[in-house]
Amino acid sequence: MDQNYTVKQLAKMAGISVRTLHLYDKLKLLRPALRTRAGYRMYSEAELLRLQQILFYKELDFPLKDIGRILDEPGFDIIKALQGHKKALGLKKARINTLLKTIDNTLQNLKNKTMLNADELYDGLSPQQAAAYRKEAIEAYGTEVVERAENYLKKLNKEELKALVAKQKELGALLYQLKDMEPTAAQVQELIAQHYTNTRKLWGTDGAADKQAEAYKGLGNLYLTDERFILAGEKHDADFAGFIKTAMAHFADEQLS
Incomplete structure (x- = not known):
């Protein structure tokens, strides 16, 4: 019974x-x-x-x-339904685990007081300069791109951000030593590949499916046309900027297309 x-x-x-x-x-x-x-x-x-x-x-x-x-x-069919529930709940579990990991990382950063604030993203610039720089970036790349980069960088601690910036300067110095070579030379392109990877980290798009070939070429144009964009040294060097622009464009066309 x-x-x-x-x-x-x-x-x-x-x-x-x-x-x-x-x-x-x-x-x-x-x-x-x-x-x-x-x-x-x-x-x-x-x-x-x-x-x-x-x-x-x-x-x-x-x-x-x-x-x-x-x-x-x-x-x-209850058996098919249970199989479907198992698959759907497994996907939901994976999403929740990802969210929990994000929460843990954020809590850790907050407890250690290592999360960057908006002002620290534009360290070295006055509030007026930072606002103008951000406005120009939004006009050039769009609000979504700028905010995505800012949100990514805010999750880093100060040492991690400093390391990315230092790496960019180091690559600039190494490329400056090769400025008399052909921009398409293998040695130059090897450093440009590292510069591309580090730039994507600064943009917050490292690992994204979109390789951002045109955006990377656009950055090369800025090195040439905007004197505020300096990859090496203290002053704008038109010859070096032209070298970098050509090297970056070649890399984008050959490796990112």
Whole structure:
């Protein structure tokens, strides 16, 4: 003989309230197998399995009215449904794990007071210069690109940001020593490849599918046309800037297209 469960017993097993079971009964989503003469609801194994399906679909954010429609379809297959739940919940678990990792990283940074603020991203510039620089960047690349880079850099600690900036300066100095070579020479292109990788980290797009060939070539143009963009030395060097522009354009055309 099948075992029957009271509404209180079923609620305890499922981890939900008695009121919720009463609501499901009222909505005809989960009806009891029988009622005693005293009016008490009793549930059998069939209702336990149906309740399990309801809770799985709820976890996947299905509205109650849609859950009822799905479960009442003539061709509903509980085995296929469980297999689908397992796959969907696995994906949801992966997303939640990613979010938890992000939270842990942010908490760690906050506790260590290492997260950068907006002012530190433009260290060395006055507030007016920083605002003007940011405005120009948005006009050139768009708000989404600029904010993505800023948000990425804010997650770094001060030492990590300093390391990226120092690497960029180091590469500039090494490239300056090769400025009399052909921009397409293998030795030059090897350093340009490192410069590209480090630049993508500064942009917050390292590892993104879009290789940003045109954006990288655009940066090369800025080295040549905008005297504020200096890769090596203290002053703008037109000859070196032309060398860098050509080297970056060659790299983009050959490696990023």
